[in-house]
Amino acid sequence: MTPIVAHHLGRIEYGRAHTLQEALQTARIRGEIPDTLLLLEHDPVITRGRTGKESDILATPELLALRGIASHETGRGGEVTLHGPGQLVAYPIFDLRPDRCDVRRYVKDLGEVMMRLGSEFGVDLRMQSAPYIGVWANLDTPASFGEEPFRRAKIGAIGVRLSRWVTMHGFAFNGSIDLSLYSTIVPCGIREHGVTSLEALGVADVPPVRELGDRALRHFGDVFGTSVQLASTEETAALARFVEVGV
Numbered sequence: 121m122t123p124i125v126a127h128h129l130g131r132i133e134y135g136r137a138h139t140l141q142e143a144l145q146t147a148r149i150r151g152e153i154p155d156t157l158l159l160l161e162h163d164p165v166i167t168r169g170r171t172g173k174e175s176d177i178l179a180t181p182e183l184l185a186l187r188g189i190a191s192h193e194t195g196r197g198g199e200v201t202l203h204g205p206g207q208l209v210a211y212p213i214f215d216l217r218p219d220r221c222d223v224r225r226y227v228k229d230l231g232e233v234m235m236r237l238g239s240e241f242g243v244d245l246r247m248q249s250a251p252y253i254g255v256w257a258n259l260d261t262p263a264s265f266g267e268e269p270f271r272r273a274k275i276g277a278i279g280v281r282l283s284r285w286v287t288m289h290g291f292a293f294n295g296s297i298d299l300s301l302y303s304t305i306v307p308c309g310i311r312e313h314g315v316t317s318l319e320a321l322g323v324a325d326v327p328p329v330r331e332l333g334d335r336a337l338r339h340f341g342d343v344f345g346t347s348v349q350l351a352s353t354e355e356t357a358a359l360a361r362f363v364e365v366g367v
Contacts, residue, residue, distance in 0.1 A: 121220065121346045122155050124212075126337055127356040128330055129160035131205060134167065134192050140359065141288045144213045148286045157340060157348070158211040159333035162203035165190040166305055169198035169279050176200040179304035189304060196289035198253075198279035199309040206296035206317070208332040214344075216285045227278055229343050230291045231255050234276040236339040237293065237332065241323045245275060254278055254308065255293075257316050273316035277308060293336075294318065296326040 129137065137160060147153045166177060166189060177191070177200060184191060189202075203209060210233075216226060231247035234255045238245040245255050255276030276293045294317035302315050318326045327335075334350075341348040 121214065121216075121344050123347045123349055124155045124157050124214070124340060124344070125153075125349050125351050125355070126157040126159060126333075126340075127351045127359060128333060129158055129356070130330070131161050131163065134162050134165040134190065134203065137162065137209075137211070138192070138194065141211055141213065144359070145283060145286050145288045148213050148215055149284050153213075155215060155346075156213040157337075158209075158213070159330075159336070160209050160211070161205050161207055161329040162209060163190065164188055164202070164204040164301055165192060166200060166202050167192050167194045167196075168200050169194060169196045171197070171309075172199040173309065176306035176309055177304065178306065184304065187301070187304070189301065194279075194289070196279035196281045198277070200305045201277045201279065201292065201308055202301055202305055203292055204297050204301050206294070206298065206319075206326075206329065208293045208295055208329050208336065209290070210293075210333070210336060210340075211290045212287050212340075214287045216282075216287065220344075221285050223280070223282065226287065227253070227280060230278050230280075231276065232343045233336060233339045234291060234293050236343070237336050238275070238318070240335055241318055241326075243275075243318065243321055243323065248272070252310065252313070256313075257321055259316070271313075273314045273320075274307065274310070275316050275318070275321075293332070294320075295329060295332050 235245045256272045259271040296319040
């Protein structure tokens with residue numbers, strides 16, 4: 121892969137970030153920009169992927185409005201998930217050509233980044249296969265992940281969309297997000313297991329999302345086998361030339 125240019129966007133409304141992703145994906149396909157990584161957090165929002173069920177949104181529109189939770193349809197893979205402050209969201213706009221054209225490998229690599237990020241805080245996380253795709257924490261200590269049954273909780277969700285092997289969407293990793301927000305959905309269509317966060321797992325002084333993003337940069341570079349350059353404030357502001365999103 122070519123070197124990755126990473127941008128911190130701060131807290132941004134989901135629809136604006138989605139529009140920016142689409143514009144950047146088109147620009148990457150055309151070769152107008154390098155591999156680009158967006159790091160951010162969202163205002164509270166429920167998103168429904170291509171296989172998401174309306175029935176997995178448990179709250180009424182009135183309750184969502186009362187709690188300040190928006191709702192968006194989206195073209196990513198996966199079902200219903202939720203974003204909110206305190207959750208690191210990473211949107212890679214990567215061209216997987218010529219030697220990484222494998223969607224399963226790409227999804228696994230995103231999971232590996234989250235697992236390595238969790239290990240920095242002494243948290244043992246594992247990537248799980250279908251139907252539990254994502255990154256999970258084991259709530260039964262000291263039972264191992266290899267022993268069934270065990271109580272697991274999801275800490276990292278993955279949903280991607282590719283066009284001509286250029287990616288968009290990505291992962292959401294729970295740092296200190298308000299977990300009560302998840303009571304409004306069936307996360308990823310999984311009813312038998314819950315969700316967790318670094319904070320809920322007992323990590324003291326969970327850093328803000330920007331620091332989580334900074335920590336993730338090294339892991340992106342290691343996992344994808346390339347260098348990562350953090351864009352300047354001016355370079356991040358220049359992203360607006362692709363679409364008027366007010367970044």
